[in-house]
Amino acid sequence: MAIPSEMKALLLVGDGYTRTPSGFALEAMEPYLEPGDISVPAPGPTQVLIKVSLASINPSDIAFIKGQYGQPRVKGQPAGFEGVGTVVAGGDGPYPKSLVGKRVAFATGVTNWGSWADYAVAEAVVCIPLLDTVRDEDGAAMIVNPLTALAMFDIVKEAGEKAFIMTAGASQLCKLIAGLAKEEGYRPIATVRRDEQIPLLKEIGAAHVLNEKAADFKAALREVIKAEQPRIFLDAVTGPLASTIFDAMPKRSRWIIYGRLDGEATVIREPGQLIFQHKHVEGFWLSEWMRQFRDKRGPAILEAQKRFSDGRWSTDVTAVVPLAEAMAKVPAELAKPNGKVFIKP
Amino acid sequence: MAIPSEMKALLLVGDGYTRTPSGFALEAMEPYLEPGDISVPAPGPTQVLIKVSLASINPSDIAFIKGQYGQPRVKGQPAGFEGVGTVVAGGDGPYPKSLVGKRVAFATGVTNWGSWADYAVAEAVVCIPLLDTVRDEDGAAMIVNPLTALAMFDIVKEAGEKAFIMTAGASQLCKLIAGLAKEEGYRPIATVRRDEQIPLLKEIGAAHVLNEKAADFKAALREVIKAEQPRIFLDAVTGPLASTIFDAMPKRSRWIIYGRLDGEATVIREPGQLIFQHKHVEGFWLSEWMRQFRDKRGPAILEAQKRFSDGRWSTDVTAVVPLAEAMAKVPAELAKPNGKVFIKP
Numbered sequence: 303m304a305i306p307s308e309m310k311a312l313l314l315v316g317d318g319y320t321r322t323p324s325g326f327a328l329e330a331m332e333p334y335l336e337p338g339d340i341s342v343p344a345p346g347p348t349q350v351l352i353k354v355s356l357a358s359i360n361p362s363d364i365a366f367i368k369g370q371y372g373q374p375r376v377k378g379q380p381a382g383f384e385g386v387g388t389v390v391a392g393g394d395g396p397y398p399k400s401l402v403g404k405r406v407a408f409a410t411g412v413t414n415w416g417s418w419a420d421y422a423v424a425e426a427v428v429c430i431p432l433l434d435t436v437r438d439e440d441g442a443a444m445i446v447n448p449l450t451a452l453a454m455f456d457i458v459k460e461a462g463e464k465a466f467i468m469t470a471g472a473s474q475l476c477k478l479i480a481g482l483a484k485e486e487g488y489r490p491i492a493t494v495r496r497d498e499q500i501p502l503l504k505e506i507g508a509a510h511v512l513n514e515k516a517a518d519f520k521a522a523l524r525e526v527i528k529a530e531q532p533r534i535f536l537d538a539v540t541g542p543l544a545s546t547i548f549d550a551m552p553k554r555s556r557w558i559i560y561g562r563l564d565g566e567a568t569v570i571r572e573p574g575q576l577i578f579q580h581k582h583v584e585g586f587w588l589s590e591w592m593r594q595f596r597d598k599r600g601p602a603i604l605e606a607q608k609r610f611s612d613g614r615w616s617t618d619v620t621a622v623v624p625l626a627e628a629m630a631k632v633p634a635e636l637a638k639p640n641g642k643v644f645i646k647p
Numbered sequence: 648m649a650i651p652s653e654m655k656a657l658l659l660v661g662d663g664y665t666r667t668p669s670g671f672a673l674e675a676m677e678p679y680l681e682p683g684d685i686s687v688p689a690p691g692p693t694q695v696l697i698k699v700s701l702a703s704i705n706p707s708d709i710a711f712i713k714g715q716y717g718q719p720r721v722k723g724q725p726a727g728f729e730g731v732g733t734v735v736a737g738g739d740g741p742y743p744k745s746l747v748g749k750r751v752a753f754a755t756g757v758t759n760w761g762s763w764a765d766y767a768v769a770e771a772v773v774c775i776p777l778l779d780t781v782r783d784e785d786g787a788a789m790i791v792n793p794l795t796a797l798a799m800f801d802i803v804k805e806a807g808e809k810a811f812i813m814t815a816g817a818s819q820l821c822k823l824i825a826g827l828a829k830e831e832g833y834r835p836i837a838t839v840r841r842d843e844q845i846p847l848l849k850e851i852g853a854a855h856v857l858n859e860k861a862a863d864f865k866a867a868l869r870e871v872i873k874a875e876q877p878r879i880f881l882d883a884v885t886g887p888l889a890s891t892i893f894d895a896m897p898k899r900s901r902w903i904i905y906g907r908l909d910g911e912a913t914v915i916r917e918p919g920q921l922i923f924q925h926k927h928v929e930g931f932w933l934s935e936w937m938r939q940f941r942d943k944r945g946p947a948i949l950e951a952q953k954r955f956s957d958g959r960w961s962t963d964v965t966a967v968v969p970l971a972e973a974m975a976k977v978p979a980e981l982a983k984p985n986g987k988v989f990i991k992p
Contacts, residue, residue, distance in 0.1 A: 372923025540918045559918050568915045573885045573904045576930030578717030583928035585921030 305342060305351070305390055310625055310647065311380035311419030313338045320369030326361060326563040328636050331629045334367040335381060335418075342421050347393040350401050350426050352408055356442040356622070357385035357417035357645045359636065361473075361538070361561060370562070372587070376414045382645070384409050385417030386441035389429065398426040405432050407444035411589070418625070420647045430603055435611035443474070443617045443642055446588065448606040450560070451478035453591045456598065457558065458488060458534050465489040465530035467547055470538040470563060471511060472499040474642055478615065479536070480507035491526055493543065496639065514543050524550055534558065536586075541566035553579040560586040622646050650687060650696070650735055655970055655992065656725035656764030658683045665714030671706060671908040673981050676974045679712040680726060680763075687766050692738040695746050695771050697753055701787040701967070702730035702762035702990045704981065706818070706883070706906060715907070717932070721759045727990070729754050730762030731786035734774065743771040750777050752789035756934070763973070765992045775948055780956035788819070788962045788987055791933070793951040795905070796823035798936045801943065802903065803833060803879050810834040810875035812892055815883040815908060816856060817844040819987055823960065824881070825852035836871055838888065841984065859888050869895055879903065881931075886911040898924040905931040967991050 312335045328334075345351045360383060365371040367381050386407050392398030408424040410416050415423035432441050458466045464487065468476045471492025483490045484507025491510045492503055500511040510526045512519060523546070533555045537544045541564030548557040549571040559568075575581045592599050609615035620641030623631045628645050635643045657680045673679075690696045705728060710716040712726050731752050737743030753769040755761050760768035777786045803811045809832065813821045816837025828835045829852025837853045839845060845856040855871045857864060868891070878900045882889045886909030893902040894916040904913075920926045937944050954960035965986030968976045973990050980988045 370919070372919050540915075559921050562918050562922075567912070568918050570885075570913045570915065570928065573907050573913050573930070574715070574717050576904050576928065577907075577932050578930070580930065580932075580935060583915065583921065585918070585923070585925065587922050587925075590923075590925060 305421075307342060308339050309342045309420035311338060311340050311416075312336070312382070312625070312628060312645075313340065313378050314367060314375045314381055315377065316367075316369050316375050317377035318369065318374045323370045323565050324368065325565050326364060328364050328633050330633055335629065337626075337629055340378075340380070340419075343415050343423050345391055345393050345398065345423050348395055348398060348425055348427070349393050349413065349423050350389045350398050350429060351391040352385070352387040352406065352422050352424060352429075353390050354385050354387040354417055354420060354422050354647045355405075356387075356438045357382045357647070358443040358446070359632065359643045359645065360384060360446045361563065362446065364636075365562065373412060379414040380416040380419040380422070382410065382417030382419065382422065384442065384446050385422060386432070386438050386444070387422065390421070392426065395426070401426055401429055401431065405441070406430055407432055407441040409445045418628070418645050420625070430607075433607050433611055436607055437610070439617045439619050439644065440610040440615070442644055444606055444610070447475045448478060448609070448615065449602055450588050451475055451482060452602040452605060453588060453598070454536050454558070454560070454586060455479050455482045457586070458483070458536075459486070461534050461556070463531065463533045465491060465509065465532040466534040466536065467491045467493075467532045467551070468536045469493050469544060469547070470561065471503055471508065472496070472640060473538065474618065475538070477503070477506050481615070483507050489530060491530060491532055493547070499639065502640075520546065523547065527551060536560065539563045540568040542569070545569045545571050548581070548583070549575070551581070553581070555581045557581070557583045558586050559583070617642055619644065650766075652687060653684050654687045654765035656683060656685050656761075657681070657727070657970070657973060657990075658685065658723050659712060659720045659726055660722065661712075661714050661720050662722035663714065663719045668715045668910050669713065670910050671709060673709050673978050675978055680974065682971075682974055685723075685725070685764075688760050688768050690736055690738050690743065690768050693740055693743060693770055693772070694738050694758065694768050695734045695743050695774060696736040697730070697732040697751065697767050697769060697774075698735050699730050699732040699762055699765060699767050699992045700750075701732075701783045702727045702992070703788040703791070704977065704988045704990065705729060705791045706908065707791065709981075710907065718757060724759040725761040725764035725767070727755065727762030727764065727767065729787065729791050730767060731777070731783050731789070732767065735766070737771065740771070746771055746774055746776065750786070751775055752777055752786040754790045763970070763990050765970070775952075778952050778956055781952055782955070784962045784964050784989065785955040785960070787989055789951055789955070792820045793823060793954070793960065794947050795933050796820055796827060797947040797950060798933060798943070799881050799903070799905070799931060800824050800827045802931070803828070803881075804831070806879050806901070808876065808878045810836060810854065810877040811879040811881065812836045812838075812877045812896070813881045814838050814889060814892070815906065816848055816853065817841070817985060818883065819963065820883070822848070822851050826960070828852050834875055836875060836877055838892070844984065847985075865891065868892065872896060881905065884908045885913040887914070890914045890916050893926070893928070894920070896926070898926070900926045902926070902928045903931050904928070962987055964989065
């Protein structure tokens, strides 16, 4: 496959971190990205160059392009943390070379050559050669959500309680977790922001779904917590909602923060609960989990591929937006509920 | 020793928890305590009755009488968590009986018969028979502060970093920890609220002492943290000061809350630090530590007695207030810096 010298990409406008954090929603692309032509990069010794077939858009991408994710932006480089594509070149090592010609799911990590481009660069070790039975839409969204779902559900299982709480319950991630939980008899309690999200989530596997905007939310929350005694709280939101939930949870509860969808202050309402009730606040990051639990990585990857192959898992697609139309169309597509938006180079 | 049927005590005015939490300072006794005559209790089977020689006043006592500690008040019962005295009666078991006639340091825990009274009730297992070489002032303040100091310094040592941070640096507890740290070459960073507290704390063992009220506090804090890389934060304060400190600490830092001297909101400034920098928020409670680390309890008690006996430790006494004068005099004595206030029945 001939590799051109130049490519189209969506390039970061900002550098480093923002000084004016805002919410999760992407009101427009222009403040954060610009379309551009840029040289196709050469992969480093441990890396591969991938011709991108389809790139996903995750909440972490939005946080990143806004400069409010855990790693600094490099102005002028392509955005996009995840995608699927074909490896067209590899670094000198045997493993990168062995991937050339293969279709892989990939995460770009800190290479600064993101997936919202014709070509991307990833470390060879974070590429997952895909079974033919895995669709591009599933491969492009294989790492961030599915592996996070398997990892976080593993934390729930190790903690030993059947019930647990999730905010942002209508997200792809929480739907995956709800499905896993249902299979093994666990009882997820999910919060959502729209009543119409409730029936679907219950069908997928949530034991309780609470609308955080409902007038009786706090009373309903207290009742469910009293009945189910959840001690793990998987939180994508932070801010007042998460503070309220953690405050209402029983002794020895763990508030595990993995996202920051609400930019408002995150308050520990009763620090005395940490002293006298042994409650904890901690974080979850997939990269850290993979570092800490190397032995769990391979089985989790295989499990994700099997589930996408046999149809137990399937990524809900809201839209596939051509790269050339992404600047204009992505914000409106992202604003739609319930599915995932992809960029197609 | 003849045991009378009635005794003097300072009795709790409130019941359960307060609905209007306030700060740490004790503005007056009257809202929370009243002097009274009450029947001398009979100890339960596992308990002992102690004729109180001297009772200490800890920050946890103030929080408790105000209804903002981790256990509910029982209206009309004597306050006071800790003291020294002579066991005058014991429950039926061999261990309670064996303590009769002995001078002990004691903690009343949840017996609801506190030490601010002529007689108190404690579980026999939380009485520490004292060496003759331990003064009453040290015995009366042997459990809450010294054992907490040894336990929290143990956490510092297990974490493996030489530097650590403490708020409320001028407290008896922090002075004990600073002394332990100095002996073993650790580097405490303490915050205080008055410049005059700085020289003494440095002499005792603090590597750095920062006045949280100073105009350049935040800059000084950042500089010290950069130089020392502390990862353990022993926090008695919470609120904005603690939030600022935790926010400035490096990756993998642990914010360990053991007190709540500031009633203001406790904010996790950057929840992203929990996700991407593996920072944690947790609590410390001596009772829980003793439950979790039973093997460490005996050696810690022996160590505390040795230190008080040979003069390495010595409790700074601000005042010894007779029980009959406590209502009038305790608030003013407590407001003085640097030492401990005792009640003498």
